[in-house]
Amino acid sequence: MAELVLSSEARLEARPSDLFALFGSGDPSLGWLFGSEANALRPGALVRLSLPIGDLARAPGTARILRCKPGRRIDLVHESPWAGRVVCLLDPLSGGGTRLRIRVTIDDREFLRLGADFGLLCDADADVDAWEIPLGLLTSLSGSAGILGRSTVNCAQLAVDEVNIDGGVMGRDVRLVVADDATDPGVGAVAMRRLCRVSGMAAVIGMHSSATYAVTSPMAIANGIPYLYTPTSEATARHPLLIRFGERPQDQLHRALPLMAKTTGGTRWFLTGNDYSWPRAIGTAARDVIERMGGTVTGEGYVPLGTQDFAPVISAIDECGTDHVVSSFVGQDHVRFECDFSESGLRGATRTFAPLMDDAVVEHLGPSGVGIWNALGYFVAMDTTENHEFLRRYEDRFGQCAPPVSAAAEGVYEAIHTWASACRSGGGTEPSALLGGLRTAGFRGPRRCGRGGSLESLLLGEATPSGIKVLDELPAASPSG
Incomplete structure (x- = not known):
């Protein structure tokens, strides 16, 4: 698989052990990586940092420690606003000091998504194969709500994987196409326009603020694309193509x-x-x-x-x-x-x-x-068989260092399975089939949902x-x- 690799190297007077001890301290004097914040140096620990390459950072991002070797190496899994790896190597110099090497890797699909979000590159996901059904996900991978983004994408991909393993939808595999609204309605409108232009887009799953929804929902209606909006949200004007999940105030x-x-x-x-x-x-x-x-x-x-x-x-x-x-x-x-x-x-x-x-x-x-x-x-902490199995599958798919599942992310997981079930019940992916199928379709996941994904109860x-x-x-x- 192709990838974008960014490397840097510096010579510092401090010893490797001293530099290692400073990681996560928030001290920017030693460079962008050591200006990060971390509460612990252990696998799975959260790290807050920003890659210094202009708008690709957009806002402070998050990563997790994958592994570390005291005084020698730190490996990070970057989560938001982009997915990738960061490797930091600390080599002792013979005359004292440290050779600091940093390698950042972003795989090709993630790099193309970032480029498409910024309007710099064509979106490779738009070239969906004829035997695939494109399903959009508009979520917040950056900006204020970016801390929810990576687990949302993970849960969406897990649901798509499970749908495809179960035979797909109408005999075709589902392909997830992800776009970032950056917790900004203006950016969200651009991202939604890109999703609507993907040939054969079956539906868009929305997990973002209602400020973005107010801008993007009319776009879904104008393009005849079902829009499944999943987070907690206020009541708004109804339309058959606007399908609401989530909690009400x-x-x-x-x-x-x-x-x-x-x-x-x-x-x-x-x-x-x-x-x-x-x-x-x-x-x-x-x-x-x-x-x-x-x-x-x-x-x-x-x-x-x-x-x-x-x-x-x-x-x-x-x-x-x-x-x-x-x-x-x-x-x-x-x-x-x-x-x-x-x-x-x-x-x-x-x-x-x-x-x-x-x-x-x-x-x-x-x-x-x-x-x-x-x-x-x-x-x-839901103590149900369905939730225990869901969390096991999530960890098996994304590893022990994956971001924790949020309510927002799990709602997307449920919505995708409900969409697939409704399409199967309705006999197709077109809006009329989906809407007809929602009347009888359901999905027994971790939440306590009724037909069409409606919530029956909440947890305090x-x-x-x-x-x-x-x-x-x-x-x-x-x-x-």
């Missing part, structure tokens, strides 16, 4: 907020999040639930995606003397806010409900997230030092659709 809040209030004895709530349609919808639903149970909304504060300074919001929360926070931030914004909130000392006296907190986010939060609640259709989870603990199972407020 009322599903997440209507039982969970009263349970939190009962646990704490508090009645005062502050609403905050990113400033676009979904966090605002969470705020509206939360206000309705809070007022119905006799509580008080002490204040609201919304900030743009990509915000770096959360001090004004945190100060407002502190001044209100509130008991609870409903925090509807996305991806890296969520991580930054919760870390800053924890450092402010308010976590001990104020409980937080965060509708986008899942296993991937909790990994980034670490101790800063302990005690946060959420209600979602899936957590890794709490972040702990070792991950998310499932506290209870809650019925959905109303069917998804």
Whole structure:
């Protein structure tokens, strides 16, 4: 397989053992790789870094330590915004010091995807063979929500692999075509246009913000392509081609907020999040639930995606003397806010409900997230046979150092299997066959879903030092659709 290889070499005065000890410290003086951040030097540990090649970085990315040899070598699996390998070699020099060699490898398909996302190269995935069915995946591999991207692509590929092993769809293999919206509606529109131009595109699976969905859903309708949107999202105008999965704000809040209030004895709530349609919808639903149970909304504060300074919001929360926070931030914004909130000392006296907190986010939060609640259709800790088998297959396919499955990623897995089942039941991949098949098709995966992928119940989870603990199972407020 062809690949893009980037290599660099430098001579440094420090000894290899001293340099090795500095890896992950966030010190940029020794170069981009040693400016990365890592909490541990062990296989599977998360690393935050950015490759210094202009727009290919887009935003700080993530990698995982595959293996390391103290004082000699560090191997990383790069996850987002691009997939590849990073190898760092530290060779001692005879006169003292270190020869530092770094080798970055990106395989050909991933490089072509990046080039297509930036409009620099033609997309090789557009040349789908006649015996293959193209299935699009529009997700966030970079930007604020990029921390969810790699596990989403992994779960999508796992589902496609399983569908193909089971005979494909109508006797043809499915081919996954991935595009990155960069957590930006404008970039998402360009990426969606590219997917719509792929000859024979059967459907597009969307796992991205509703800000992007507001731009891309009309494009799917205009091109006659079914659009299966999977994350938690607010209700919008309906169209037969727009198929909604995931949790609704009322599903997440209507039982969970009263349970939190009962646990704490508090009645005062502050609403905050990113400033676009979904966090605002969470705020509206939360206000309705809070007022119905006799509580008080002490204040609201919304900030743009990509915000770096959360001090004004945190100060407002502190001044209100509130008991609870409903925090509807996305991806890296969520991580930054919760870390800053924890450092402010308010976590001990104020409980937080965060509708986008899942296993991937909790990994980034670490101790800063302990005690946060959420209600979602899936957590890794689900104790069911279907989930144990799903996680085993995920690890077998992508290895022990793969990013943890998030609720967002698992939702994509379920949606692809549901799409395939519906096409088989309906007798084809065209929209009419798919829509007809959805009335009877189903897929028994880790989630508790009914026909057409509708959620029957949610899990109430709490972040702990070792991950998310499932506290209870809650019925959905109303069917998804």
